[in-house]
Amino acid sequence: MKILFELGHPAHVHVLKHTIWNLQKSGYETKIVARAREITPKLLEAYGFAYERLEKYNGLTNKTFGLFINNYKLFKIAKKFKPGIFVSVGSPHSAQVSTILRKAHISFGDTDVKKYTLYHLISSLTCPFSDVLCTPSCLISKINPKKHVKYEGYHELAYLHPNHFKPDPHTLDQLNLSNKDKFIIMRFAAWDAVHDIAHRGFKNNQERIEFVERLQTKCKIFVTSEVNIPELDKYKIPLAPEKIHHLLSFATMYIGEGATMASEAGVLGVPWIFVSSWGRGYLDDQEKNYGLGYTVSDSKEALRIALSLTENENLKNEWSEKRKKMLRDKIDVAKFMTEFIRRYPKSFHEYKNRKFKYS
Template identity: 50%
Template sequence: MKILVDVGHPAHVHFFKNVIRNLENKGHEIKITARDKEVTLKLLDAYGFKYECRGKGYTGITGKIRGIFEMDYNLYKTARKFKPDILTGIHNPYVAHVGKLLRKRSITFTDTEHAKLANILTFPFTDLICTPACFRDDLGKKHIKYNGYHELSYLHPNYFKPDPDVLDELHLSKDDKFIVMRFVSWDASHDIGHGGFTIEAKLKAVDELKKYGKLFITSETPLPKELEKYRLNISPEKIHDLLHYAALYIGEGATTATEAAILGTPSIYISSLVNTMGNFDELEKKYGLVYLFTEPEDALNKAKVILTDKNIKNKWGLKREKLLKDKIDVTSFITELIINFKI
């Protein structure tokens, strides 16, 4: 079977990487197309995947509307030549549109309820919508749910083993306390109009948190010059190793907040989007692995409490074990879903 996988974000590379390997090992032919966003292409290179870049995309509503037609056209050209049996992607209107144009089946994965524009552009055209079981919405007959999270497709212990070499790269030891922060651009279609830290709040948070340990910042946007010295500089495929060993994650990145929680690292998510996503409801209320705040000041106060608890990582490790016992092997589920999907 020939399968086209389109990735539009670094997290999508992680989501599909083990699935792609499974499918190839079973004899299926995979074509990867990718958007040049942040470190997406660097990750594909690091994992040894061959791919075709479909462009960079655009920001703002007007730019994104223009981008839909351009990306649809670019993907259509590639898909028509490759002749896939199935196309798949994460919340991906281009896959859905091109699949419909070519009269080929498409599978859409999503875990983002509030992405209303992408929903409107994608769901009517795709053949199957696959979400975590905690997804709040019922999307009808073509909607199926699984008992897991996107991030478990690459952070489940069947696939992820933390590499301590990342600590050496940053001149750290396993006993060093350090904090990972993330700031996002808020230019995704589902993020427009929302926010987290102001510039002043970023400066205050760094000034307070650096008292508790070393600080590393990842950011989609330029940092204030005072914070540039904290910018994390490691190969992008090593971020999950770092998160595993961190004392705390705090930031605006929703995916990174989920990743840290699943890895057993205390996680604080700051965003005006709090209380819009089912995965965070479950991670907070059922498993106690993440804290959700709309106000940076409240988040900072919680961070200080976490960072003064000497037993916090052990506590989070136990919570993580409970989560893993409850959840499925998401990679195996996705692999079998694609293979058994009726063409």
């Protein structure tokens, strides 16, 4: 069996890497097609993955043209590779090309769809052409029940579950830190992803700069940013991108506009503050059911919470207990993905009859 994986974002490399490795070990032939976004190529190379490239397009007009261009590129790649199954994280390219080639498409999405938004439009170009839509159970979007599969987990548990991830303390040595040092990781977003359009976090770069300068009086700050902010260059993280989760696991907290990194912090037992005008279902689940973080739309509220957390001397122990509770309720998502793909379509029919075991 040949399986084609399409990766549209750096996080997708992490989400699907263990599934790809598992399937390769079982004798499956895989092909990775990736959009050249941010650090995606570096991550793929770091993990030893060969891949073929699709382009990333910015702006509504360019994204519209890019849909057709990347569809054509993916069609040519797939026509030559001849996959039996397409796998993506909610990609319209894989959904549409798989339909043209009369092959199955399994989508592993995790973003709630709001009506009358651009992401709703993109979803309408994906869902009708997908055979299966697998999502975390905490999403509130209404999805075609004939195609929908829910599981108890988050994307981030596909690579940060204890079965797959062990924090490396040597990462701290590279930054002259000890496990007793307090430090905060911050991430600033470009807000150019399809699901980000019309939403915002910090008002502007000046607000971001002032926020960092205020917090750096309390503890060390590291910044990762999709936008160019020269004033914050001195806070950049001097680490290879594949090492970021090791650093995050030892952080005092995470603050930022990146929802994925907030969820990563949560599953690692690190407090998070997500600054955004729009929440996420999986972050709501972490906040309401486990108390792992906070979603706020105002930077002043974010600063108030952050300052309060830095004063809590029992912070790590409290969040460690919260993480344990979360892990008791959730599954190894990489194991679920691997088995679902490996046994598809039997796994889908078994799931619908509640006979498919994925815990």
